[in-house]
Amino acid sequence: MRYELYYWTGIQGRGEFVRLALEDAGADYIDVARKRGDSAMMPFLRGKYDGALPFAPPFLKAGKLVIAQTATILAYLGPHLGLVPGGxxxxxxxxxxxxxxxxxxxxxxxxxxxxxxxxxxxxxxxxxxxxxxxxxxxxxxxxxxxxxxxxxxxxxxxxxxxxxxxxxxxxxxxxxxxxxxxxxxxxxxxxxxxxxxxxxxxxxxPNIAAYLQSPRRIAFNEDGIFRHYPALDPKN
Structure with missing residues (x-):
């Protein structure tokens, strides 16, 4: 299956947790917004597709399924990608x-x-x-x-x-x-x-090391979830 990941361009954000799983497993996936722009997510967020209505990205399209929320996406992918023990x-x-x-x-x-x-x-x-x-x-x-x-x-x-x-x-x-x-x-x-x-x-x-060295791994920056502001992290 080819997965479609939808998340904002320019930041790692919550989408990165999903991206790491896909990369580690060597899954066939497309990072849709990075290919087509953030506007590609809008039809889903505005309810113009049948099925589940995501509140916000990240969300994943797997066949006919649309799955939102990072933890829920990973719970779905885990068994499919061999990234969770059985049971x-x-x-x-x-x-x-x-x-x-x-x-x-x-x-x-x-x-x-x-x-x-x-x-x-x-x-x-x-x-x-x-x-x-x-x-x-x-x-x-x-x-x-x-x-x-x-x-x-x-x-x-x-x-x-x-x-x-x-x-x-x-x-x-x-x-x-x-x-x-x-x-x-x-x-x-x-x-x-x-x-x-x-x-x-x-x-x-191996797959993660290659990913971290690739342009697919966006650097941390002050638009994402994890931001470095010196005033919020003093030395003492």
Whole structure:
């Protein structure tokens, strides 16, 4: 099957979690908006196609199916791409972990847009500074300690009993936090050795390594979810 991924051009965003799974599995897919522009998504978002109505990208077209929400897309792709261990318990646990990753991604986004997504960061700097302090000092440690324990309880190397889409998403999470909060992440270094090792192994997987060196991997930037503003990540 040839999959069609729909996501905004110019940013990694939430679409990157899906993209990493497709790339790692060597799936046949087209990144539609990058080929045809963001306007290619509008007929779906405006309900001009039959079937499921996505609220926002990312969404995936797989045959006649239109699937939205990152965690739901990955729950669908996991069994089809061999990116989740077999059995209901493993599939449900993978979904649980992916939803928890989605939670911290939202919180990371809200550090630079704590009041409204419709306002620029520059219009809410004071609130962003307060929100980022809480995120750096409390939420990053809470989430990453949890994921470190997940890997320890698994097989010590991966989130589940074998390689899965959750591992790919943890790689993206660590990469994004390293970009947005390098100082905070340096302070976390000794607490997350298993997460660090996992991220390094994912980056070395042949398909992922090739993808990261390709023009398909858009660099992190200040239009995406993970943004680096020095005022939100002081050295001390």
């Amino acid at each position: 209901q318990a493993a599939e449900i646990y993978a979904q649980q972990l992916q939803q928890t990753i989605a939670d911290i991604v939202v919180e990371a986004h809200d550090t630079h847009h704590p009041i409204s997504s419709s306002q620029y960061y520059e219009q809410q700097r004071a609130a962003a500074k307060k929100r980022a302090t809480f995120f750096r000092d409390e939420r990053i440690p809470k989430y990453l300690d949890y994921f470190e324990s997940v890997i320890e309880r698994g097989n010590g190397r991966q989130a589940l009993s074998r390689h899965s889409y959750v591992d790919l998403s943890l790689f993206q999470l660590i990469s994004g936090l390293d970009y947005a909060f390098p100082n905070a992440m340096r302070r976390m270094q000794k607490r997350i050795p298993r997460l660090r090792a996992l991220a390094e192994r994912i980056a070395e997987r």
